[in-house]
Amino acid sequence: MLFPTATFALFFLIVLPLSWLTMPWPHRWRPFILVASYVFYAWWDWRFVFLLAGCTLWNQVLAVRIWRAGAQSQKRALLVLALAGNLAVLGYFKYYDFFVTSGSSVASLVGVEMPLEVKSIVLPVGISFYTFMAISYVVDAYRGAFEPTTLERFAVYLSFFPHLVAGPIVRPSELIPQFDRPRDPRRVDTSRAFYLIATGLFKKVVIANYLASSIVDEVFAAPGQHSSLEILIAVYAYAVQIYADFSGYTDIAIGIALLLGFSFPQNFDSPYAATSVQDFWRRWHMTLSRWLRDYVYIPLGGNRGRRPILTYRNLLLTMLIGGLWHGAAWTFVVWGGLHGAALVGERLWGERRGASARAPTGWTRWRARILTFHFVCLAWIFFRSDSFGSAWEMLGGLFTGWGEASPLVTSGVLLAIAVGIGSQYLPARIPRLVMARFSRLPVLGQATVLALALMLTSAMGPEGVAPFIYFQF
Secondary structure: OOOOOHHHHHHHHHHHHHHHHHOOOHHHHHHHHHHHHHHHHHOOOHHHHHHHHHHHHHHHHHHHHHHHOOOHHHHHHHHHHHHHHHHHHHHHHHHHHHHHHHHHHHHHHOOOOOOOOOOOOOOOOOHHHHHHHHHHHHHHHHHOOOOOOOHHHHHHHHHOOOOOOOOOOOOHHHHHHHHHOOOOHHHOOHHHHHHHHHHHHHHHHHHHHHHHHHHHHHHHHOHHHOOHHHHHHHHHHHHHHHHHHHHHHHHHHHHHHHHOOOOOOOOOOOHHHOOOHHHHHHHOOHHHHHHHHHHHHHHHOOOOOOOHHHHHHHHHHHHHHHHHHHOOOHHHHHHHHHHHHHHHHHHHHHHHHHHHOOOOOHHHHHHHHHHHHHHHHHHHHHHHOOOHHHHHHHHHHHHHOOOOOOOOOOHHHHHHHHHHHHHHHOOOHHHHHHHHHHHOOOHHHHHHHHHHHHHHHHHHOOOOOOOOHHHHO
16 A cells, blocks of 8 residues: 555544544554554455564564573574564575576575575565564664564554554654653644645655656666766756655654654655765665664674774675665675775774864865765665666766767656755755744645645645655665
8 A cells, every 4th residue: 555645645534533442452452443544454455464463473473582581692592583583584585596597696606506495485474674673673672672572563553554564663662652652643743744744745746756657667668778977867866756656655754743742753864965975874764774783783893892893894885785685686796885885984094183183174175075975876776776787787877878869868857856855955944944934824825735735745746656666775
């Protein structure tokens, strides 16, 4: 079930009032929202509801046993079992075909035939997101950071439909305690919720879908048939598309959760205004960045090693894992490796400069932003390309086709790119001012403004709604 559809609108119009009606009685609200979330997930493919339920039972049982275990060795053994189960499910559905194909390619080089065959397994929507949330739950229980809750509460946490299929990745301590707090619908920040939903829809339906259909999909499908200018603009367009698509989704998710009375963490903070790759990852998919830091980078040793090379290794491994999390292809691994290498390079540069580093001026900050943005765009080529051959063709095409006709580079495409990037440099006070003025309107005025915004978004967007990019991860 996609957010920007009439089906979801009808679903939410039913769920929202019933959620608030049952909320004063948590023992009624929790079963209701659990059923609603499972209906939401089953709308795509009802069979995978059983996978979600199985993941819930597996992690709840083991988290409770980990918490109650006395000996540290027993806790560690149970944690390994829990992680093995989660990673086995994720590995089968997401990476089986990838590993078989890769293994067969390596085996053929030495004249060995692999006994396994590609199965073309259907990837369950959202499996990467709810698996990572389940891992957070059992690891936090192992660390003593969060006491396991009841099965019912954990089931709601894992399946809560606003975040279920594409995040943000919400920690147990961030959401589960909210289930039992008293809620007052009069205290809901509806201005922020409607602002997030309206801007999220605009980003997805107008900006992301328009750029995808106007230039990105066509150029990346056949780079050799396009000019250097079209390839360059398509790379910029994809940078804006993936930002508008994914941040648009999470804006809608956060806004929907707010209307239901729940707070999610922020997931994007103007990433293309970053002054370094490290700064980019503090702003891009922030809940994943923090997850990788706390559950991969720090357990690997973080920056606590006696030798700097251990820190560099941990950074590189973390980003390689982050790249592979995004998709079962070597292009994603290369994308993660590029970011990992950049983070290592920035750390080396900072250590060499040390105390002699000068305070950044206005020009040096802009130079850093431009360099960071273009590095990120370079890495996006591998992220978006279907194969290494396509990626190399894109890179080669940037230098060999100047002066050719470029009919796909239209004023509309350039405007959409400018809006997507320029909006990230708006002062933070402008959205706050818009929300404040919206909140002072009477109810009828708010409804009119919201209806006009939705009508404008629908009129400006291409026909139909493409699935969100991160649904495939």
